[in-house]
Amino acid sequence: MQANKTQNDLLSFPIGVTLKNMTIPMVMGMIALMSFNLIDTFFIGLLGTNELAAISFTFPVTFTVISLTIGLGIGTSACIAKTLGGGDNSEARDQGTSALLLSVVLVASLSSIGWLLITPIFTLLGSEQNTLPFILEYMQIWYFSSVFLVLPMIGNSILRASGDTKTPSTIMALGGAMNAILDPVLIFGLGPVPALGMTGAAIASLIAWMTGAAVMLYILSIKRQLIYLHLPEWKKLKNSVQKILKIALPAAGANMLTPLAMSILTAIVAGYGHEAVAAFGVGQRLESIGCIVVLALSMTLPPFISQNLGAGQVQRVIDGYKLCCRFVLLWQFVVYILLVISAPLIANAFASEGEVNQLIRVFIWIVPLGYGLQGIIILTNSSFNALHKPMIALQLSIMRLFLFYVPAAYIGGELYGIYGLFAGCVVGNCCMAMVSYFRFKKQGV
Template sequence: MILLMSFNLVDTFFIGLLGTEPLAAISFTFPVTFTIISLAIGLGIGTSAIVAKANGSGNKEESKADGQGALILSFILVIMLAVVMYNLTDIIFSALGATQDLMPLIHEYMDVWYIGSVFLMLPMIGNSILRANGDTKTPSMLMGGTGLINAILDPILIFGFGPVPALGIQGAAIASVVSWGIGLLIIIYILTVRKKLIASQLVKFSELITIGRKILKIGLPAAGANMLTPIAMAVLTAIVATYGTAAVAGFGVGSRIESIASLVVLALSMTLPPFISQNFGANQWDRVFEAYKKTTKFVMICQLVIYLALCLLAGVIAFAFGKDDPEVMFVIKLFIWTMPLGYGLQGIIILTNSSFNALHKPMFALVLSVIRLFVFFVPFAYLGSHFFGLIGLFVGGVIGNLFTALIAYRWFVRTLETSIESNKVIAEQS
């Protein structure tokens, strides 16, 4: 996960060296690129679930067919989404608040990124297939290799080297696409030749429809919940854009720092659900409750430590990413001093979402995401911005996370209590 997040962070660092306008342009792209990544995450969750279930029942042929179907479905969906968004680039980014002088820079980056998005999507689905078959090492090594390639190509293509011309912000997109493309070739080789985890013959259309329904039944609610985040970020970006280009640049850096600072939460959100699902299936409700309580407590303590560390390093981080513009540096520091204070609360919300999915209640998770982003987080941030400026926006976001975390924790506890009582009644009747 660290390596996956490094793509955006490395791009942001090198693009920041080009100046404030390129940094602002790349900051505007984050909600849009994360929309496609959210679709990949949701499809990966659905893929992993159906492939693992087939493996668990001993049906290897079904598992291989499901894996191939998942890759084909993902290819079709990402192409469709990329084409639509490519043709709506000006409309989307104008709505986000991007000025006309930034549009050429945004096109330089996004036109290439859209073309290469399929090279990002398919390796993520391939990694889900590997994990569903018990292999977590290969995906990590693959992401590490592609991340290293991206980091090497970034400065070469952005600033030029020898016969390679300086391509600026477009070079960052090309570096990412090339690294993803190499990753795609490797993952296809591993799945088809080395491990033989996908069907060798093309699945029939009727079978593809069946597989697609199975994946989307699980993956769409998960993708929908994930896609709400970039939508909310798009709204916040539009609000921040009213404060100027430097504010957008600083906010973009802060958003990428948030991805790294929340890695512990994101990692636990992947490991807690299998534990809960296993004990849910065994009716070990005490273990489910204990795991949830201890994990949320750990996250609060851990994120507090991370917040304090970020505060100490705020000046260093601001200088590294915005040293050519004092205003950008100020916004970065302002972000770090306020927003990470709510990451522990945000962690409770994320873990509650994952736990609802583990209890086979994906709609609960989706509703909680809607409540968090559009009842509390965005409205509180908007009100804070309206009355107190940029600092009010950041503080409003923290307050929104506080209210949602309280609701999420109580909702999950009540759900567990209801499930325990229902099982007691069933046990007494039997």
């Protein structure tokens, strides 16, 4: 198992250098992946406003399944990294193998339920006859393909736990590139390939994820030997699953609160018209790009924390957290300035209709102002999970979404319309960022 070198890097190299070396490859991979996802949204937007609104309606639901996977990945990474920090490579392989099996079973179960309830769920979210047929086309295939999405995502967590962020970034970029290439062919047709519309977009994702899953399983089992090709003994499997679920269930619950809150917020936005939903959906995808460094840090900081926790290096954990918080505040302010300057170009790229175009611009002028504060919230939650204190992270997530973020957005909308709703998102993040930072200082390691 090739973990010793990267393990020593996490435990002994200077903190800033270590996190930079881990984060830069993740940023590169995520830029590629998220850029391709924006291309996906761009091609769907060319089909029309109803199709763009339909894909916006799917975001909270698809993110529910993805959030479960993210939660499982958090538990996997925290357990394996701490085990590696303690020097037990064999148990780490047991945990990696068990994590993959557990994740496939849980995601397949959740997706099956979602597939059976497509119409009632999206009707509840506010979808109407002008968008529901397109949602059905997309989601019937997406739910099936989610089983293949879980394997590379959990595999990435295993690799990151060992200190390897270059391989996950490469696999993410590969999948995103394949999806971007297949999208225009399957959506609009080319040669003998018929135009499949929304169905084509879903099939493109399915093919990309199947390829990523095959590559990941080869790397983990053959090239890196981070998992076993056979099931662990029952006692080891049970022990690994229990350790992973102890962190994964609260983490998954916390992550699932986000799409739940987004579902509520989407339903609120739907009250301002389908143009507002379309603009809000574009804004949510732009947020992924705007916060890409924060998201990368939220994936690289936890293995650093968990390995140092396993090695008993507590001060190194505290120093790493504070360094990241200072950095994201400065970085996200720079990102905000760049987004404001680019707002007209971005809006013109995603929407030709005047009202949708204007709403995208306003979203960019207001909401990204709170991205740095949101970064502190994200890093604090991921740090508590890495410290094997997932219940604190869950408590903070509940507070953020249902005490600050959604209520502030709703109140802002009631007072000043859709513009006030956008401003409320910033206010909610500001309040929660302060709560999160001081909770970490008070709690300690």
